[in-house]
Structure formats: C-alpha cells, structure tokens
Amino acid sequence: MIMKKFINYPENLTVELLEGLATAYPQKVKVVDPKIVVRATPKAEDKVAVITLGGSGHEPALSGFVGEGFLDASVVGDIFAAPNAVAVLAALKMFKRDAGILLVILNHAGDVMSANMAMKMAAREGIKVKSIMVSDDISAGLDAATEDRRGLAGSIPLCKVAGAAAEEGKSLDEVLEIAEKFNAGIATLAVAMTGCTHPQTGQPISELGDDEMEIGMGQHGEAGGSRSKILTAEETAKSMFGNLSAVLKLAEGDKIYVMMNGVGATTPMELAVVLKNVKECAAEIGVEVIGGMIDEILTVQEMAGFQMVICKICCETCQKYLYAKSNAPYWTSLGE
C-alpha cells in the first residue's frame, strides 16, 4: 500500500521539515548546521541557555518551542531517532557561556546516551552544563521508579518554566532548582485509538482492532498499556485523570494546568470534550484547572489518540514562569 503522506525523499525529510518550519516563522527561529534550531534573536550571553534534544517526526515539538522565554535551541535527530552526541556537543559549544547551560533530556535510551556522552565531552572543554531528566509518563505503573518512566509531552511545560526562569536572569542552580520542583509535579498518560506509519519506511507502528483503544502507549506507539473497548470521552477522562491524580497525590485546593496533546488524527474538538470532563473530575475532588492547551504539540504521525499532561502548580513562582510571555511559535500563553 502506498503511504498517504506528503513527503519527498525520505532520507532528506528532517532537513526539509526544519527548513519549512523556519520559512513559516523567520522572525522567531532559524536552522543552523548540524540540524540545530535556534532563536532568530539570541538571548543575552549573561543568561542561562536552555537546550533540549530529540528525534524528529513529532512536530511541532521540540523545535516549535524554541523562542524567547523558552528554549534557546533544539538538537534534532532523524525521524524517531535521537541526535548523536556530536550534534549535541555542537549545540553545547555554540551556547558556551559563564552563566551555563541547562540541558533538558526526555527519558528515552538514545537521547539519554547522546546527552550523557555530549556532557562528558563538554566538561572536558570547560563548558558549564547541568541536566534535568523528564520522566512524566506514568504508564509503567503508579509505583514505577522514575528511571523507568519515559519522557513525553510534559517536557514542554517543563521547558517553559525553565526557559522563563532563565530569561529572567536566574543562575543555573536556581533555574535547575525551580525546574526540578516543577518537574516533580508533572504526570502524563497517553491513549491511542489507531496505530501510525513510519514516514521513512512506510511500515505500520502498532495496530489496534476496529473497536479497541489502549491507554498507556508510548511516544512511538509501543505497547505496554491496557487495551479496552472504546470508551466515551467521559470514561476516558475519568480513567486517565484518576491515575494521574493518584500519582500526583492531588488534593483539595490544588491547582493544575492541563495540556491535551493531540498526537495526530484526534481532533481539537475531541480534546476539548475530554478536557471539559477532566475539569469535572478535578472539581469533584476540589482541584481547580487554571488553564491549559488543546493542540497538536508532540505528535506521533497520523495516530489517533492523545497525551494528557497534568502539571500541579507547586508554587507562585512556577505559576508565574508558566504564565510568562514567550514568542515560541507553538506555545499558547495563559495570559496576554
């Protein structure tokens, strides 16, 4: 069967899509060699730089969140593949500064390996860099160790908070401290209704029956969750919010930010309906939804499904940074 995707040469896909991104938002981002997306207007050198890395094929993430008050750079790998350590090192060299660099790593084996190697090499060159690991996926179980949890779309609000703190002029230790604090309150769960196709090989990645859905699928559709008959939006919201709420130990008076990340074919219409139901679930236990996002943020090709990201607002400082202005192309500010 012919793949129903608008592409040209599969081997050149990442380079082409990055060029397209920069064409849409030339006032905000640009692409530099080797496949690093940076801000069109760099941040002042005396401020901490915030950098992340990850495979492509998940657009708009991660590169769509490069911008003022957000990421300084995103190091981009091939489709569904981590960038290599040399590319990550190139970015660290590019942003070498006395203020230092915070490297945000999503917990996937390839990303972690490249990041760790690059950081070792950077240390030898006297580059000041600290890292933070995003492990927001709770599908490994309510009591799973942090290192067994993968990094999903919760990386985006985390980078927002870290980026805003850095933009404000906080030191590397301060940025790391606030990011660690916010990170501890982020939990994500994914649900899928269909599989998807690898855009370079044309091979299907995971498949689901005509009447099935699965909660807990990974970023590339890896199985590992629980399959069920198709639930309503309300039933889905109750199941997912229940588990997320348990992990975060949400209690009366808590405030949360909820990101509804459509991974491909699921419409903003559906995401909005589920969010309405999440608000009701939250209200039942006295928890307030202060706002969120309904959008395609970190996608998995044409898969039908979404990731529900819940961020517990741990303190006024984190809320301020989450609300702070950013010009990143795909961020929707909470305030003005």
Added chain:
Amino acid sequence: MIMKKFINYPENLTVELLEGLATAYPQKVKVVDPKIVVRATPKAEDKVAVITLGGSGHEPALSGFVGEGFLDASVVGDIFAAPNAVAVLAALKMFKRDAGILLVILNHAGDVMSANMAMKMAAREGIKVKSIMVSDDISAGLDAATEDRRGLAGSIPLCKVAGAAAEEGKSLDEVLEIAEKFNAGIATLAVAMTGCTHPQTGQPISELGDDEMEIGMGQHGEAGGSRSKILTAEETAKSMFGNLSAVLKLAEGDKIYVMMNGVGATTPMELAVVLKNVKECAAEIGVEVIGGMIDEILTVQEMAGFQMVICKICCETCQKYLYAKSNAPYWTSLGE
C-alpha cells in the same frame, strides 16, 4: 464499525467542546448563551466589533480565533451546520454600538442565509452592521465568479487584519475598506488524501482510493476537484502554488503570507515540507514568503490533507495589521 472518536452524547457535542475550549483558555475566551464565544475581556465600546459565524466540528476555528486584536465573537452552529439567524441576531444585539459591527461571512449557503436574515432583523432594531464575504476557495476554477467560491481557512487571516484595524480604532467604513482590500488577495486550495467521519452520525464523508489524492475538495470533503495518483510534496506544492499564483496574479517583487492548514491527520511535519517547496516555487518567480503558519487551524475531522492559503501582502497597512499583536488562543503572531 464503531467510530474511533472521543465523544459523549453526539447531540451535546458542540456545547461540550465549547466548554472545553473555555476551560483551556479562561483568561482569553468565554462561552455565553446561545453558543456564542466572546473575549474574556471585552473590547472598548467605542471600537468596531468584528464577529463571525459558522458550524462546529472544524476546531480550533472559528472560536479559537476570538481574542484581542482579532474576533470579538464567534456564533457557533452545530457540527458542520450554520447557526440559525436568531443566534446571529443575539450576537449582533450583544455587540450593538455606535461604532458598528463588521460581520465576516464564509461563503456557504447556510451561513449566508442566517447572516442575511440576522442583518435584516438587526437593521430593524437600529443596529449598525456591515458585512464582508470570504470566498477564498479557488477550486471552482480560475475564472469562477466570486459568488461560486466557498469560504475556507482564508477567513482566519482576513479576520486577523479586520480585527487589528478595529482594535486600533478605525471606523467601520475604514475597517471594511482595509478588509476588502486584503480579502481580494487571499486564495486557498484544499487537497485530501483520505475521507473523514461525521462525528454525530458516524457516517463517512467522501472516500478516496488507497493510492488516490484529490486537489480541490471543499470544507466538508465535497468532491469537485481533480483526483490523481499520490504526488510528492514538491509536486503537490507546484500544482497548488501554480494555480493559486495564477489566480492572485503573483509577480516578481510580491510578498506573500502562507498558511498551511492541516485539516486533520496530516502532520505538521508534512505541512512544513510542503511549505519549504512552496518557498522554492515562489522564489522561482521572484516572490518572497514573509512567513506563515503551519498548524491545524480549520479542520475537517480526521481527514488527511490540508488547505494552502496564500495572502498577497497588498500594502504596508495590511502587513502591519497581520503582524499586530493578538492574544487569540490559536493565532501565531509573526513578530514578538
């Protein structure tokens, strides 16, 4: 076959999705009865109000573009159905003011009928309102009369320009004049690779063969264009840009804004690749892409495909209004 969508009661879908939208962006929009989305903070009464109307099921449009410097209100119909004249009249009454109201109408029979009836009733009540029709779809042919062209995603940049002019304090006649000028330079073409499902009836809307695509499909997937074997991104860009460029009579030195509107399952990855190819096509004839958007803007459920919207920058004033700040949840500003 069971519909793979996250919904609850089909008959209540529109109300639920609007509540979800307001839950995500409470600082920006709110829903008032009967199914009208308005800004959380109203514009000053001495400025022109800009209002539009249309069916739901196309989220985030149109309601996701209510915000400062953009729409004051969106009157929402049921799934794929125009709101009735009474609802439109309710919105006109709500925004009655000496400065007047600009009503933006997408050229679809139901919307036009409701809008015209509501405007007649409003006139009897002394409400000052003028209208503008969006007819950006060129699939009816290069020489088709404007009234035979449907309104597609080109309505969004049009509302942006009108909204920014109104926000600046221009009079109703001035807002209408600038909007008409910009409107004349907007052309859109849609392409589909798959059909989609009506979320209330579960019925498929249009179908395409496994190796087919169709350029020229309408907002609800109506046939009317030309089917072909699947083209590459570059071939698709050349074909679509060629037709759009011909209609707009683009010539050396022209500047354009290009909105790549994913209608459902097509990824931002693919839209970015096509935009890269559009930039190359434009460069060949000496036309500059000043920027654009790559996103799901006006969707058609889970259909794979996109709408390419080209806006010719007719003057510095229009460019200024297109660049002007807005806090509408789904608009990506060109500047800061």
